[in-house]
Amino acid sequence: MTDTSTTPVKIRATPEVRRARIVGGILLVLAAFVFWFFGLNVMGNLDATFKITLPTDKIKDVKMILNTRTLAFVVAGVLAFLSGIQLRRSTEKRTNMALAIGLFFFIFAFLAWAAAGKSFSLVGMLRSTVILSVPITLGALSGIMCERVAIVNIGIEGQLLASAFAATILGSAFGLWAGVVGALVVGALLGAFLAWLAIRFQVDQIIAGVVINIFALGMTSFLATRVLSKAQDLNSAPQFKAIKIPFLSDIPLLGSMFFNHNFFIYLMFLLVIILHIGLFYTRWGLRSRSVGEHPRAADTVGINVFTTRYRNVILGGLIAGLGGAFLSLTQISRFEENMTAGIGFIALAAMIFGRWKPFGALAAGLVFGFARALQQKLGILATPIPSEFLLMTPYLVTIIVVAGVVGRARAPAADGEPYVKE
Amino acid sequence: MTESNDTNHPNPEESPTKRQLPNFLARVTGGNTGWLRSLLIPTLAVLAALIFGALFIALTDLEALALLKEDFRGGLSLMTDGVSVAYKALFTGAFGSIYGLSETLFAATPLILAGLSVALGFRAGLFNIGVNGQMLIGGMAAVWVGLNITLPGYLHIPLALVAAVLGGALWAGIAGLLKAKTGAHEVITTIMLNFIAFFLIEYLLTTPAFQDPGRNNPISEQLPLSARLPDIFGGDYRVSLGLIIAVAAVFFVLWLLYKSSPGFEFRAVGFNPKASRYAGMNVEKLLILVMGVSGGLAGIAGANQALGLSPYMVTSGFAGTIGFDSIALALLGGSHPLGVLWASILFGAMKAGGRSMQAAAQIPLELVTVIQALVIVFIAAPELVRAIFRVKPPEKEKTQLTKGWGG
Numbered sequence: 001m002t003d004t005s006t007t008p009v010k011i012r013a014t015p016e017v018r019r020a021r022i023v024g025g026i027l028l029v030l031a032a033f034v035f036w037f038f039g040l041n042v043m044g045n046l047d048a049t050f051k052i053t054l055p056t057d058k059i060k061d062v063k064m065i066l067n068t069r070t071l072a073f074v075v076a077g078v079l080a081f082l083s084g085i086q087l088r089r090s091t092e093k094r095t096n097m098a099l100a101i102g103l104f105f106f107i108f109a110f111l112a113w114a115a116a117g118k119s120f121s122l123v124g125m126l127r128s129t130v131i132l133s134v135p136i137t138l139g140a141l142s143g144i145m146c147e148r149v150a151i152v153n154i155g156i157e158g159q160l161l162a163s164a165f166a167a168t169i170l171g172s173a174f175g176l177w178a179g180v181v182g183a184l185v186v187g188a189l190l191g192a193f194l195a196w197l198a199i200r201f202q203v204d205q206i207i208a209g210v211v212i213n214i215f216a217l218g219m220t221s222f223l224a225t226r227v228l229s230k231a232q233d234l235n236s237a238p239q240f241k242a243i244k245i246p247f248l249s250d251i252p253l254l255g256s257m258f259f260n261h262n263f264f265i266y267l268m269f270l271l272v273i274i275l276h277i278g279l280f281y282t283r284w285g286l287r288s289r290s291v292g293e294h295p296r297a298a299d300t301v302g303i304n305v306f307t308t309r310y311r312n313v314i315l316g317g318l319i320a321g322l323g324g325a326f327l328s329l330t331q332i333s334r335f336e337e338n339m340t341a342g343i344g345f346i347a348l349a350a351m352i353f354g355r356w357k358p359f360g361a362l363a364a365g366l367v368f369g370f371a372r373a374l375q376q377k378l379g380i381l382a383t384p385i386p387s388e389f390l391l392m393t394p395y396l397v398t399i400i401v402v403a404g405v406v407g408r409a410r411a412p413a414a415d416g417e418p419y420v421k422e
Numbered sequence: 423m424t425e426s427n428d429t430n431h432p433n434p435e436e437s438p439t440k441r442q443l444p445n446f447l448a449r450v451t452g453g454n455t456g457w458l459r460s461l462l463i464p465t466l467a468v469l470a471a472l473i474f475g476a477l478f479i480a481l482t483d484l485e486a487l488a489l490l491k492e493d494f495r496g497g498l499s500l501m502t503d504g505v506s507v508a509y510k511a512l513f514t515g516a517f518g519s520i521y522g523l524s525e526t527l528f529a530a531t532p533l534i535l536a537g538l539s540v541a542l543g544f545r546a547g548l549f550n551i552g553v554n555g556q557m558l559i560g561g562m563a564a565v566w567v568g569l570n571i572t573l574p575g576y577l578h579i580p581l582a583l584v585a586a587v588l589g590g591a592l593w594a595g596i597a598g599l600l601k602a603k604t605g606a607h608e609v610i611t612t613i614m615l616n617f618i619a620f621f622l623i624e625y626l627l628t629t630p631a632f633q634d635p636g637r638n639n640p641i642s643e644q645l646p647l648s649a650r651l652p653d654i655f656g657g658d659y660r661v662s663l664g665l666i667i668a669v670a671a672v673f674f675v676l677w678l679l680y681k682s683s684p685g686f687e688f689r690a691v692g693f694n695p696k697a698s699r700y701a702g703m704n705v706e707k708l709l710i711l712v713m714g715v716s717g718g719l720a721g722i723a724g725a726n727q728a729l730g731l732s733p734y735m736v737t738s739g740f741a742g743t744i745g746f747d748s749i750a751l752a753l754l755g756g757s758h759p760l761g762v763l764w765a766s767i768l769f770g771a772m773k774a775g776g777r778s779m780q781a782a783a784q785i786p787l788e789l790v791t792v793i794q795a796l797v798i799v800f801i802a803a804p805e806l807v808r809a810i811f812r813v814k815p816p817e818k819e820k821t822q823l824t825k826g827w828g829g
Contacts, residue, residue, distance in 0.1 A: 154609070154613070197799070197802070197803060201802075201803035201805050201806065203799075203802040203803045204802060206549055206551070206609055207749070207753070207798060207802045208802070210551070210746070210749055210798065211795050211798045211799050211802070213746075214746050214750075214791060214794060214795040214798070215792060215795035215796070215799075217788075217791060218788045218789070218790075218791030218792035218793075218794070218795055219478075219788075219792050219795075221786065221788035221791070222478070222482075222786050222788040222789050222791070222792055223482065225786035225788065226482045226784075226785070226786050227482055227484065230484055231484075342617060345613055345614075345617065348610075348613070349614065352610065386625045386628070388621040388622065388624050388625035389621070389625070391621045392617070392618050392621045392622070394617075395614035395615070395617045395618050396614070396618060398610065398614050399600070399606070399610075399611055399614050399615070399618075402600075402604075402606040402607065402610050402611060403600050403603075403604040403606045403611075404604050404605075404606070
């Protein structure tokens with residue numbers, strides 16, 4: 001009993017310190033890679049030209065010319081510096097920020113390397129990043145609405161697909177806004193269906209989500225072949241036009257990125273703000289979150305768990321419906337079988353990566369949108385990087401996040417558990 | 423839509439003939455004969471799904487709908503005709519001829535293996551939603567062996583299958599390992615791994631180890647004869663060696679779950695992980711092992727699709743929708759190997775029959791997908807089926823299979 005005091009106390013690294021070390025290690029590897037591969041390995045002294053205005057802009061021909069090798073050395077230095085901070089002492093809270101800054105610089109060096117000796121439309125890529133992020137972010141917001149009240153929604157993909165289908169048909173038949181309304185209704189109905197299965201029948205929520213995905217895929221493909229093929233006029237939806245915001249849209253780069261879009265994109269930013277305020281600063285948000293974290297306690301203080309869940313999941317369905325409408329009414333006018341092609345699952349990933357927060361979802365949506373935009377543009381630059389690896393990034397990042405290697409994502413505590421009143 | 427308390431309807435579940443089961447069934451299933459009594463709900467679920475399918479056929483019949491306005495009865499009879507032609511074609515396409523039967527078995531083969539994969543996971547409390555990715559990786563491993571190693575057939579195929587098992591097991595093992603070491607929920611990780619596998623395959627199919635020379639699109643070279651799964655009923659029928667392997671897998675899983683000690687531990691962990699831990703089981707090791715075995719089965723399903731289909735050239739779509747189907751199959755089969763076998767034959771029949779339904783009645787094949795989705799709904803929410811058919815509920819039942827990814 002008495003010898004216990006003599007055994008040396010082993011100091012174990014806290015998870016934060018361990019994470020800082022891992023991130024430091026990653027940054028160091030990246031620094032070495034950038035120094036060697038993007039710096040030393042580049043043939044000759046090449047410049048990368050980034051165009052930061054579109055030919056249609058008011059101010060034209062603004063360019064940024066960077067020497068690939070010099071930039072690589074600078075970025076390698078920055079990365080090594082960040083790595084040093086992380087490895088020397090644990091700056092716990094800033095670990096993720098250091099990683100984010102590091103990755104930002106890494107991508108910059110990568111782009112300069114990919115565009116070495118060529119001209120590359122940076123503005124075009126960033127603009128499509130914002131556009132591609134819309135369905136992902138809206139899907140993720142839909143997921144947040146559901147999961148904050150502890151209903152797991154892996155049926156986002158199905159909601160997007162079915163509402164895109166509704167938007168195409170109703171949009172073709174009765175015009176743009178009918179398409180939007182149709183998509184919202186279908187999204188909400190599928191949300192209600194999910195809630196009904198999960199609450200009324202206590203169906204396993206993952207299975208309920210799988211059902212929505214399979215049902216939406218089967219039903220839209222069935223109807224597309226059986227009905228749309230015979231009524232072609234129902235399969236050419238009108239498209240929303242961009243609304244230029246005066247003055248702001250003339251700013252180089254930022255104007256094209258944020259202020260010259262159709263209304264969906266402005267609405268997305270607005271929704272993120274509304275949901276953030278709603279969830280974290282209103283009575284509704286507090287009640288919703290309490291239902292998601294501890295339904296029994298919420299019930300005890302008189303919050304109706306079931307009504308809250310129904311309402312929020314249906315609202316989530318509406319948001320997913322908006323995402324579906326975006327796909328049909330701004331991007332592709334024709335409905336094609338399985339046209340969402342996994343966007344709903346990227347949205348699921350974005351929700352997790354964004355840690356069940358609206359601004360997190362937006363950031364994740366932009367990151368994943370960037371990966372897709374980059375993948376599309378890299379084909380033009382003919383880099384030796386296979387585009388498949390860029391397409392993988394959202395999924396890889398999500399696995400890394402859920403595994404807690406770099407900052408842990410934590411779901412609402414009661415997520416996925418049916419509530420049974422006592 | 424409340425539970426039916428109607429006592430006028432006799433409950434077939436409690437009829438004496440079903441109570442006294444033949445002893446050999448009890449022996450085969452390890453004394454667990456509950457599945458036969460629970461046959462009622464699956465049967466009614468399939469029936470209800472078919473009824474809804476018929477409604478969809480009728481309500482999307484544009485000609486009949488147009489006629490309905492002028493001649494209500496005529497329109498209605500046109501609708502019922504359409505449905506009966508379609509369903510007749512569905513049935514005869516699946517069972518009406520030897521060829522139809524062979525097509526049913528052909529379609530059932532990968533379903534059996536994939537369904538077993540999910541069912542095994544369910545038994546251990548794991549939701550393996552990543553069958554698709556495991557099939558892709560396993561199938562690709564088999565294709566690699568098929569294309570890059572030269573061996574006689576009697577060695578080539580077994581080696582390719584071993585590679586498939588290892589590929590699938592490793593891919594699923596990632597999710598198992600992450601779950602065991604970090605608690606990352608297997609539903610999230612396997613969904614993500616599905617997509618990663620898909621893009622990985624797309625990439626690999628453009629590398630020289632796989633790609634057909636002279637092509638730009640991701641497609642593999644044609645497999646040598648020695649690596650193709652041979653047809654077991656001659657060249658006229660597509661049923662391959664895969665069917666025998668699949669049936670063998672059914673009995674393997676049956677043995678594993680109910681007659682072996684790891685299987686006992688699998689089920690114990692699925693039933694109550696905390697109690698299992700107190701009983702001294704290594705729950706983490708078991709999680710990885712279950713995912714590994716589950717992925718291995720999916721890997722064979724992948725090999726079946728990669729090595730068993732004419733023209734024996736593989737594209738990234740070779741897993742098809744089998745990954746999704748497998749969830750329905752495990753549910754329909756009550757997560758029991760024999761149940762999965764019958765469910766797979768049923769779904770195989772729908773797939774085979776669906777094609778002749780498409781030919782005979784111009785009903786898109788996707789109707790089968792819709793019916794499948796409905797089957798899952800009805801199996802997962804038995805209350806719904808009971809409400810439709812007014813059947814009395816049993817004493818107790820459990821529908822939740824997994825827990826959410828909350829803390």
